[in-house]
Amino acid sequence: MLRFVSLKFGRLYRCLKFLFVVGLFVVLLMNTHNLFVSFQRNELTDRRFINLNKCPACFGTSWCRKFMNGQVTFEKWGKLRLLDYFNVKNVYFAQYGEPREGTRRIVLKRLGSNQELAEIDQKMCKRATGRPRCDLIQAMYKTEFARLNGDVRLLTPDVVEGWSDLVHCPSQRLLDRLVRRYAETKDSGSFLLKNLKDTERMQLLMTLAFNPEPLVLQSFPSDEGWPFAKYLGACGRMVAVNYVGEELWSFYNAPWEKRVDLARQLMDIAEQLTNNDFDFALYLLDVSFDNFAVGPRDGKVIVVDAENIVVVDKRLVKQNKPENYDVWYESKFEDCDKEACLSFSKDILCSRVTVDHNYYAICQNLLSRYATWRGSTGGLLHDPPADVARDGHLEILLDECANPRKRYGRYQAAKELREYLTQLSNNAREGQI
Numbered sequence: 001m002l003r004f005v006s007l008k009f010g011r012l013y014r015c016l017k018f019l020f021v022v023g024l025f026v027v028l029l030m031n032t033h034n035l036f037v038s039f040q041r042n043e044l045t046d047r048r049f050i051n052l053n054k055c056p057a058c059f060g061t062s063w064c065r066k067f068m069n070g071q072v073t074f075e076k077w078g079k080l081r082l083l084d085y086f087n088v089k090n091v092y093f094a095q096y097g098e099p100r101e102g103t104r105r106i107v108l109k110r111l112g113s114n115q116e117l118a119e120i121d122q123k124m125c126k127r128a129t130g131r132p133r134c135d136l137i138q139a140m141y142k143t144e145f146a147r148l149n150g151d152v153r154l155l156t157p158d159v160v161e162g163w164s165d166l167v168h169c170p171s172q173r174l175l176d177r178l179v180r181r182y183a184e185t186k187d188s189g190s191f192l193l194k195n196l197k198d199t200e201r202m203q204l205l206m207t208l209a210f211n212p213e214p215l216v217l218q219s220f221p222s223d224e225g226w227p228f229a230k231y232l233g234a235c236g237r238m239v240a241v242n243y244v245g246e247e248l249w250s251f252y253n254a255p256w257e258k259r260v261d262l263a264r265q266l267m268d269i270a271e272q273l274t275n276n277d278f279d280f281a282l283y284l285l286d287v288s289f290d291n292f293a294v295g296p297r298d299g300k301v302i303v304v305d306a307e308n309i310v311v312v313d314k315r316l317v318k319q320n321k322p323e324n325y326d327v328w329y330e331s332k333f334e335d336c337d338k339e340a341c342l343s344f345s346k347d348i349l350c351s352r353v354t355v356d357h358n359y360y361a362i363c364q365n366l367l368s369r370y371a372t373w374r375g376s377t378g379g380l381l382h383d384p385p386a387d388v389a390r391d392g393h394l395e396i397l398l399d400e401c402a403n404p405r406k407r408y409g410r411y412q413a414a415k416e417l418r419e420y421l422t423q424l425s426n427n428a429r430e431g432q433i
Contacts, residue, residue, distance in 0.1 A: 044072050044094070044108075044238070051110075051117075052236035056199040057124060057140045059111065059207050059214060060184030063233030063240055071097050072106070072240065088113050093243070096232075105243040106232060111211035111307075117237065120210050145205040149198040154191070155179050160205070165285060166212035169350035171313035174219075174280065179204070183218045183231060214239055216306040220282065227269045229293075229304050244302045248366070249289035249373065252380065257428035259380050262294065263367050264421035265301040266380075267414065270358035279314040283349050287361040288340040289373045312350050322351040330410060331360040333403040339372050340365050359414035363401035370402050393420065 043049045044067050051058060066072055075093045090110035097103040110117065122132040128139035140146060148159065155178070157170045167175070176191035185200045193201060207214055217231035222242075230242035251262055273282040286308040293304045317325050329352040334343035342361055349355055364370050371379035381398065388394055397420060400406070400413035 042070050042073050044074065045070055047236070050236040050238040054121075054136055055236060056145075056202040057121070057136050057206060058203060058234070058236045059239050060203055060234030061236075062184050064235040066096070066233070067235040067238070072108075073097075075105070090114065094240075096240070107229070107241050107243050107304075109213075109239045109241065110237055111207075111213060111239055120206075140202055140206075145202045145209075146198070148193060148201055148205070151194050153194055155193045155204075160208060163209040164212045165308050165310050165346070166216060167208060168310050168346045169312060171316040173315065174311055174313050177219050178208070178215050181218045181221070182215075184234060211307050213305070213307045216282075216309055216311075217241065220280075222302070227272065227301070227303050228306055229302055241304075244293035244304055245295045246293060247290050247304070248292040248294060248301070248380075251294060252289070252373075252376065256383075256385055257425070258299075260421055260424045260428060261299065262301055263380055264418065264425050266292070266362050266366055267359070267418045267421060269301065269303065270362045270414070271418065274355065274358045281312040281314055281349075281355065283310045283312065283344075283355070283357045284308070284361050285310060285342065285344065285346075286340070287342065287365045289366065292366075310346055310349050312355075314353055317351065317353050325351055326353055328352075328354045328408055328411070329356065330404070330408065331355070331357045333360070333364065335370070335403075339374075356410045356414065359401055359410055363398060363410075363414070363417075364403075368398040368402040369395075388424070394424075 047053050050067060052061070052064060055061060063072070073095050075095055090113060092108040094106050094108050095103045096106045112120075121136055124136065124139050124143050124145075125132055125134035127144075128134060128142035141149075148155065154172070155175045157167075157172060157175065160167045160175070161170055162168060179193055179196070180189060180191040182188055182196070182200070182204055184203055185196055187195055196204065204215075214231055214234065217228050220226040220228060222228055222230045229244050232240040232242060234240065248262065251258060254262075270284075273284065275281075284303070286305065291303065291305040293302050294300070295302065329348060332343045334341045342365065344357055349357060367379045367381050369378055369382075371377070379398070381394065384394060397413050397417040400409050401417055404410040404413065
């Protein structure tokens with residue numbers, strides 16, 4: 001009986017597989033003309049394709065001239081629109097060309113799935129008209145994004161607090177920084193909101209509420225040493241950032257020396273985002289192997305997904321002195337069977353001066369034996385050389401950093417782990433000389 005059932009399901013599976021292949025072939029056949037057309041034309045010059053027709057319900061227009069001039073083109077298979085069904089995140093690889101500089105690789109992002117983008121349109125229409133569909137451009141002028149149009153001087157915390165992770169607990173100093181460094185205006189450099197055009201203000205606020213990643217990249221730019229991809233510009237709902245390199249996962253089975261160097265850089269990123277001269281703590285809420293990339297030339301690790309980052313103004317915390325503000329906060333270890341698990345409270349992150357969240361996130365989700373990704377376990381520092389394994393110091397530090405046994409143990413473990421990884425990296429280089 002069991003054999004009969006298994007055979008029956010086997011035939012059903014093969015039948016469904018065959019029907020899927022046939023269906024895919026039919027779709028390809030029906031869209032043959034469209035396939036050839038998509039390879040021949042540059043859809044990035046199409047206002048509707050990049051949603052330029054939806055502005056100011058968009059992310060910006062600073063790169064529109066480059067798009068319309070055909071300086072931005074999809075790479076190879078990126079021209080095949082049929083593959084968009086599998087590109088849920090709406091991230092594309094493209095080429096950008098300048099007459100004197102030649103072409104270089106960039107990354108284009110819609111900053112959300114098609115469903116998420118459709119939902120934001122529906123929400124704006126409902127707020128403006130009570131209906132899910134409407135003239136989106138007119139609706140924008142009836143939403144909270146248009147509230148600050150006119151002669152309003154400053155973008156203030158009471159207006160945008162809680163709109164997104166970036167402004168879960170904003171300070172005036174942070175918001176002034178966002179406005180002053182806003183790259184989608186020709187008159188950047190002023191923290192006065194009234195210096196922006198009405199459409200620019202609405203674009204800034206929509207970006208802040210929907211997906212603030214561009215504002216993180218602009219406010220904490222790579223040119224100043226922050227570990228983020230470089231923001232280039234936007235046109236409609238297509239944002240362009242610099243291509244960094246292959247994602248961190250590609251180095252999961254790299255030589256030990258390379259993985260040690262990457263691990264050291266990851267811990268340095270955790271330290272930089274936690275403690276810096278600007279007194280802004282940037283806490284990573286989404287830490288996984290596909291949110292980091294490695295430069296092909298310099299081997300530098302960069303954060304390539306900056307949507308889920310809470311920015312805390314430590315100066316404001318010290319000034320307001322909320323309850324237990326000066327008590328060191330220890331993030332609680334999250335033991336789960338899913339990928340990229342993290343346990344955190346945004347409100348607590350916003351109310352403490354000293355927090356170990358970034359060390360915890362990097363150690364648990366990327367470096368230690370608790371890290372799981374795409375069916376693999378053991379983290380980036382899996383299978384160390386025999387002498388390192390025998391010594392046992394690395395395993396002890398990783399365990400204490402991910403799941404500390406002593407009070408405030410993660411702080412000390414993170415410090416010692418950075419030093420130990422630096423030592424291992426130096427030893428590896430000396431051994432190659």
